[in-house]
Amino acid sequence: MRLARLGPSGSERPVVVGDDGALFDLSGVTADIDGAFLGSGGVERVRAALGTLPRLDAPAGARFGPPITTPGKIVCIGLNYARHAAETGAAPPAEPVVFMKAPDTVVGPDDDVLIPRASTKTDYEAELAVVIGTTARYLDAPADAAAHIAGYAVSNDVSEREFQLERGGQWDKGKNCETFNPLGPYLVTPDAVDVPSLRLRTWVNGEPRQDELAGDMIFGVPHLIWYLSQFMVLYPGDVVNTGTPAGVAMGRPGQPYLRPGDVVELEIDGLGHQRQRLR
Template identity: 50%
Template sequence: MKFVRYGEAGQEKPGVLDADGGIRDLSVLMRDLGGETLAHLGALEGLDVAALPKIEGTPRLGPPVAGIGKFICIGLNFADHAAESGAQVPPEPIIFMKASSAVCGPDDPIVIPRGSDKTDWEVELAVIIGKRAKYVSEAEALTHVAGYAVTNDVSERAFQNERQGQWTKGKSCDAFGQLGPWLVTPHEIGDPQNLKMWLTVNGETKQDGSTATMVYGVAHLISYLSRFMTLHPGDVISTGTPPGVGMGQSPQQFLKAGDIVELGIEGLGRQRQAVLADDPA
């Protein structure tokens, strides 16, 4: 099943896609798609979606999960992306955090922050946790997944790499975490390690990869992270990006106001973002 949250920012309602790709209202069954609700999405597999109220028009889509507690990112998780970054494949996953305030809808604009000249793109597979996970094995790890989604791990490389401190400040600017359009349940997506992923800027292909080439797969990441922190329903893990980011271009290429970024992952939908500048008022 494909779940969505639709409506104006901060006022989204839960929905589900019908057989024709239309949105059906789920607010008659649940308050929102978040927290403990995520653990019970599997119980809706037999739901008569066509009997739910249909939403007319094309409303804005918000992030498909509400109340994200932790947005955990994995760095250099594709060997060819590590190479283009001038880095070695890490001996264990690199973990950093993206502020949950960066998360927005799949087609909400990318806003270049003030002082930025190296805002970059990264298509990534997002894993949405549905059941509390602490010290879980790889064999049971995927049973803790509520679903998968597309995310754009937008990054400001100068903030990230050329200033003091951790990567977090280069990853957490407002509108640096487009998520969605859908939360797709594991039953529908099948193997998360065999999904094509792509990204274009102004119609030119920049990233063309597959989750098959991850260094550390989804099950390993969930198990690994659960050794250091409890994963709660609604937590999001962004699992790394294939090569083709702006920092890896020759010459390097970064986003500017007026650009259009499009990206997607097989079975999980696509995103489209206009790039805007956060100019002083």
């Protein structure tokens, strides 16, 4: 099942997207798709309503917003693909590398991405995002993680590498600029997702840059959710960005970073497609 939010920024309407692309209005089930909705059995209520939801006729080219409204927190994993670690000159980590992004970095999957003032090294990072559905704290084992996952989405962990790596050694400065986390278009429920077989791909101005399977992650999704729950409480609506494959601009000597007018496209099998223009 694919959940989404359709409409102008700040006025999105919750919908279910059918296999044929048809849209069904969720306004009678919930006012929005957020942590409260997920944590109160919202996905199950939607599933029970399938077949009775009114069809929504949206204009062609209608905007998709992020599939959940502002999350409580965004927890990110660094260096979670061996080839990406190698291209940055880092050894594969013994434990997950964890950093945070602010919820206000989240924009829709096709919204513009803003290059920060004085930036010379704005970069793209296609990632599989995990959306938390029920509170997870001190999980006993990775096998317990599945019960706490509401679904999956495409995420672009946009990064400014100079801010991240050359301005005091603090990653958050390069990760939290405005518009630096396009998310969506869909929140896809776990029953429709086989995580290891998901293929993550990125193009810049039509040129292929990233292409790798989620199954190549050093730390898989169950391990990450279990691991994070030992250090913080994960609440419904929180997002976990699980790391990016090889092929980012930072790992390609001589490859220019993103510039105004560039177009970045990202895709994960079954989870949807994103397209952002840099400005």
